[in-house]
Amino acid sequence: MTHLELDSVKKVFGDPEKEGVVAVNDLDIDVPDGDFLVLLGPSGCGKTTTLRMIGGLEDPTEGEVRFDGTVVNDVKARNRDVAMVFQDFALYPHMTVRENLGFGLRRENNDMTGTEIDERVTEVAEMLEIEELLNNKPAQLSGGQKQRVALGRAIIREPRLFLFDEPLANLDAKLRKTMRTEIDELQSEVGITSAYVTHNQEEAMTIADKIAILNDGELQQLGTPDQVFNEPANLFVAQFVGSPDMNLFQGALSERGDSYRIEMDAASFDIPKRLVDTEIDTDEVLVGFRPQDLYQARTRATNGPEFDTQVRVVEPVGTEAIVHGTSALGDVTAKVGRFHDLEPEDQMELTIAPEHVYLFDPTTESLLKGRLVTERAEGGTSADSVEA
């Protein structure tokens, strides 16, 4: 049970005085006891380096790593009592599953006898349903089985922390979803503080208590999955989280009574000031629409902008479809229902509710207005009543 803190952690590879590469810069992260932290970002963003610094596999150049308030910078990996699941599982190929699971317990300075270790191994194997594989070598196991052994090797020692380095990246899509759920369940069950690295935003959203989004070694945002989706700290987070990608357009902003007026090339609309938390003092804004928030105007009316779009491609995904089109605003992607009568070249009218619109400062790229969930029903009904 550990409260993990990273305090102004910096990692420079190579010579810091000369041409060192800054992998992680001035990182502050606080993970309360029992929380599940996901480090999310594109490749090369420093997320794995961060994880390795927590585990003790890399030494921070500056800053402190603390477990329960104790600085552990000088504690070697083998003494930190931390367990890690690697992307390639890193099972010891010359040992049986039983030996793989027991290896850590045997290294530890505990008072366990050989039989006690064996019992513990069996117990963990039963929990992960791999007890019939105990005498196999890793080469004989399937990807999912290897993954379970790797998980078993981590939980058997009841460590202070779990570290996961893209543990699902080497599995096929279906297995990835099952294992994701299993890891989530397992972690809630044992309640051990965990840090999990991935570049897959969907994985991060489903599994995390808190997500830390990194880019170029800098922390972009630390927040719950809801926060990073609805209130992304900046344009990078908004574009990285959520799929398909957010639509972004240029817009001009002016104040009009208790509303802000947004003028775009082909559409303009008002956003009531009560929907905006920050004081906006720029004329130019970047306007963001999530494809999920766009509706066909014929199915649902809003008091937001409406714009004509010519359909280019329709990609059905079950009950909905992702539609790529061209509008006067520019290229648009929308995720819509009622798509069966849509063909390429067709015209459709898209609309979005003002509370769902994101606004960003075009120079600082920071968020001016996020997506409001609670307002949605209210805004929706009022729009309906007006238009109908």
Added chain:
Amino acid sequence: MSYVDQAQSSYRSATRYIPESLRVYLPILPVMALVGLFILYPIAQAIYSSFFTKSLLAPSEAEFVGLANYVEIWADPDIHQVLWNTFVWVTVGSLAAIVLGFLMGWLLDEKLPYTSVASAIVLIPWVLPRVVGASIWQFMFGGSQGIVNELLVQMGVIDEYIVMLGANQYSLWPPIIGMVWRLAPLFALLTLTSLQGIDEHLYEAARMDGATPWEQFRYITIPMMKYNLAIGFLLMLIYNVRNFSMVWVMTKGGPGVSSSTLPVMIYRAAFIDFEVGFASALSVLLFVVLLVFSYYYIKFYDKVRGDM
């Protein structure tokens, strides 16, 4: 028609009468013919010749003598010294090369900078022409100008220069030292390659599991490379037991037979005493040893291929 098409069509017409199932052997045939004639056939020839007395000068006047050559080996006054010397070569020489080579490979792996340049330099003793390497050591150990003598005097091990290559009690060792110098780099490279082949993540997993560096070495490094080490060990045995140049250049096996090994004795028997039958019987002895080593070499080889 391009030359490839021509080659192909002439290959086709040449092989028209050969059943499809046998055509697969055709590309292997030249190699097997060459190896069969110049390596495998002589082995059989040696076994055959070992039952005859014949002179190198008049090989056609051979006389069948049964096992007489083997009896003669047993009765030979020099054979015990030679076999003992060969045994020392194979055991002491191989072990020294392995220990030294392993340490070299281990140092090259991560303890020293510029691994690839350093390992190329380390390899020089192995790739140098055998005669060149052996000559250097002969010069260093030999006669009145030998630097080794001067070194030992400086270190206070001896008071004045001693004769090493020409003295019965010392002559066995300088060629072994030279051979260790030649073979250790080879084992070092095998070690280095094996070490580099071990996935770094295994060490990281072991560190997370609480293993000390010694435990990582004991439980990860050694088990992961044990078959590679076995292969390297057998290579050392094979190279040592069949070595000729290092002894021949440095001491010619002398004085007397004090530094002779089996290959030197074979050479003397055949090309100085001209006794082909006797030399063949000695060669058969060497085959048996090499056969045992090769058997294990191939066995470990299959293990490595099978396991990975």
Added chain:
Amino acid sequence: MATDNTDPTAEYRKNQSWLYDSKAGGYVRKTAIGLLTLVIGVFVLFPLYWMVVTAFKTTSEIQQIPPTVFPADPSLEGFRLVIESSIQAGGYAGLVSDLFGITVTSAIDINLLGLIVNSLKVAVGAGLIAVVLGTGASYVLSRREFRGKNLLMSLLLASLMFPGTAIMVPEWELISTLGLFNTHLALILIYGAMTSPFVVWLMKGFFDDFPDSIIEASQIDQCTPFETFWYVLVPMARNSLIASFIFAFLLAWNELVFALTLLDNSKFTVPPGLLTFVQGFNTQWNVVAAASIIVSIPVLAGLAYIQRYFVQGLTGGAIKG
């Protein structure tokens, strides 16, 4: 809980090792590694150094007791004697005196140039045989399954172990029977036989790792197996082929036993030629060292190229980098 309040991380320090976790242990480790490196470094490098300095000493300095560690009077005498002797023995003395007006008379007798020419002939011949025959065989052994394949591979591997001293006597008989005694062709064939298994194993390793998809792509493009081999595989295998050739070349360049037993003085390659000179009376070690350096140059040049393939070729691909 930890009793030592001065160190907040004390509870993490259960699994300690003096050698790795204490300052003193660190110094001991560094010192031991440093000393080990030094001792091994001297053992490996000193003989090489000694060869080089000896080559640059004068004949009189060679005979000094105790020997000098640095040449007191660096001289190219050794190299000059080697070259002069070669010119004289090769019968070019008259030519040189006509062209340059230098009279060449040599006090020593080693025709290094002649030896090198002989060695080149043998080594290039053996290298070509091994690469051409070995590559074809390795392709089939890698890509096709057939009866006796494992036996053949084991036979080839075992045949790497025997050559040299174990078969020098029957080899002599064979070469005499074939009427090839004292010909370079005999050595070319024997060295070709010794190195082609080597090439088979090295190239088989290459073909084994070769992605099937590229071969399949060439089949889709309507290549016959022969065309696939010639237009797709061989160009991609260029580096491995060059390495194979160098391996075979070096073996032939360095081999002593067969060259010594199957040739006369007149046809000697470098190793037996050098041996005869070393074992002659009044060996002039500066000349030996100079000659050694000259004949080692191709080896060192080759080493730079094949270093990557070395272990794989040597162990028949059992150990890969």
